[in-house]
Amino acid sequence: MQLLPELPWIVKLLGSLGIILLANRLLKRLALSMAIGTLILALFAGHSADGIINITCHRLFNLKHLNFILVIAQICWLSQQMAATGLMTDLVNLIQSRLSPRGSFSVLPLVMGLLPMPGGALFSAxxxxxxxxxxKFKPELKSAINFWFRHIWEFWSPMFPGPLLAMEIVGLSSLEYFIVGFPMSLFAVGAGYYFLLREIPASRRTPGSQEPAFFKRFFSLTTPITIVVGAYILYQFIPAGLRWENNYFPISLGIIGASFWVQHMRPLPAVQWHQVFSQKKILTLALQMSIIRVYGAFIEANLPDGTPLVAKFSTELASYGIPVVFMVMLIPFLCGLATGLGVGYVGASFPIVFRLIGLNPSFSVLLSTLVLAQGFGMIGMLLSPVHVCLLVSNEYFGTKLGPTLAKLVKPAMVVIGGAILFHFVYPLLF
Incomplete structure (x- = not known):
């Protein structure tokens, strides 16, 4: 039996998120707060105790989720290994030798953002x-910069599962999807510069560490990243019938290869390896990430009557007489806000959104609809209180959700403005 069945689904979804935020503010324990919000959502949906246990176990006790948790741990281990060997410090010093502090703050997460890994903000933090x-700078500013700039690529890059799934649903090629996503990346870079980076001094550091072989050294120091990206790309060339359909598996293999490379180039003694593997924050992150995944499972699950929750929510919005264009904006945004995942908002909202514009829309209508859905979905995801990268970034910098989100709202509004602008521009171009 549903808890408060008379409440609209939009109130239930946003209410569960609000409960997470309120509980975290009162209890100061994110994992417990998210568990409370997840339970409330399950009760809103009317799941029985058996149903709640089944959905939870199905999400947690499978190889894909265990691989996800392993990758989170591997990210922590590799980043700690790179720090212990001095590789991170050398990379930072090299970039700082050529760039202003402002440039260094943005380029580092931008480069690391090429890695399509869950919780990857922990890698660049x-x-x-x-x-x-x-x-000298506030932790919420550093967390916001780290989080914002590492997600620039996700607006269009086929290396990320969200864009890949979107291409499949919408029926566009990588190039066509790039036409939509790349301008949004430019808006995101510009907005991040104007609202975040300007708080960092622009003055260039004193020359003295200028190195003639800058690019050679840069590529050498970023070899671990190249190995992880390369492993992911090469894995896609394995025939579908021969490879495990798990996006985390090639990342896990790549991190293992990167770790061996770092150990070969800069060996660590056994004592330091013990310190690398004994980080207590890994258990905290594993618990938080597991509860996030369970929350997402209840968003994706069918209600006890067999109706998908998202379909019920969308039908409810349509019954309010909301125009199609507003539903194209609202549904992906709310799905992104609720799931905190690119593949989450795409998978939950795009089949519904693109059903609203008919079976055979023109190319211009398809692009103008996509840019709205993509822009609003991405911003919902980036502002989500259950976004893994946002949580791990805040955890690393020791800051809270509220101050970091406050830093992100203004650049997010610019991206939304860009999506609306291109919604009207694409019909004039195509």
């Missing part, structure tokens, strides 16, 4: 933090 050795 130590590099961003090393750009501020005197700790």
């Amino acid at each position: 130590p590099l961003v933090d090393n750009c501020d050795p005197e700790k």
Whole structure:
């Protein structure tokens, strides 16, 4: 039996998120707060105790989720290994030797953002933090910069599962999807510069560490990243019938290869390896990420009557007489806000959104609809209180959700403005 069945689904979804935020503010324990919000959502949906247990176990006790948790741990281990060997410090110093502090803060997460890994903001966070050795800047600013700039590629890059799934649903090629996503990336870079980076000094550091072989050294220091990206790309060339359909598996293999490469180039003794593997924060992150995944499972699950929750929610919005264009904006945004995942908002909302524009829309209508859905979905995801990268970035920098989100709202509004602008421009171009 549903808890408060008379409440609209939009109130239930946003209410469960609000409960997570309120509980975290009162209890100061994110994992417990998310568990409370997840339970409330399950009760809103009317799931029985058996149903709640089944959905939870199905999400947690499978190889894909265990691989996800392993990758989170591997990210922590590799980043700690790179820090212990001095590789991170050398990379930061090299970039700082050529760029202003402002440029260093943005380029490092941008480069690391090429890695399509869950919780990848944890990988770039130590590099961003090393750009501020005197700790002059607020942790929420560093967390916001780290989080925002590492997601620039996800607007269009086929290396990420969200865009890949979107191409499949909408029926566009990588190039056609690039036409829609790349301008949004430019808006995101511009907005991040104007609202975030301008708080960092633009003055260039004193020359003295200028190196003639800058690019050679840069590529050498970023070899671990190249190995992970390369492993992911090469894995896609394995015939579908021969490879495990798990996006985390090639990343896991790549991190293992990167770790062996770092150990070969800069060996660590056994004592330091013990420190690398004994990080307590890994257990905290594993628990938080597992509960996030369970929350997402209840968003994706069918209600006890067999109706998908998202379909019920969308039908409810349509019954309010909301125009199609607003539903194209609202549904992906709310799905992104609720799931905190690119593949989550795409998978939950795009089949519904693109059903609203008919069976055979023109190319211009398809693009103008896609740019709205993509722009609003991405911003919902980036502002989601259950976004893995946002949580791990805040955890690393020791800041809370509210201050970081406050930093992200203004650049997010610029991206939304860009999506609306291109919604009207594409019909004039195509």
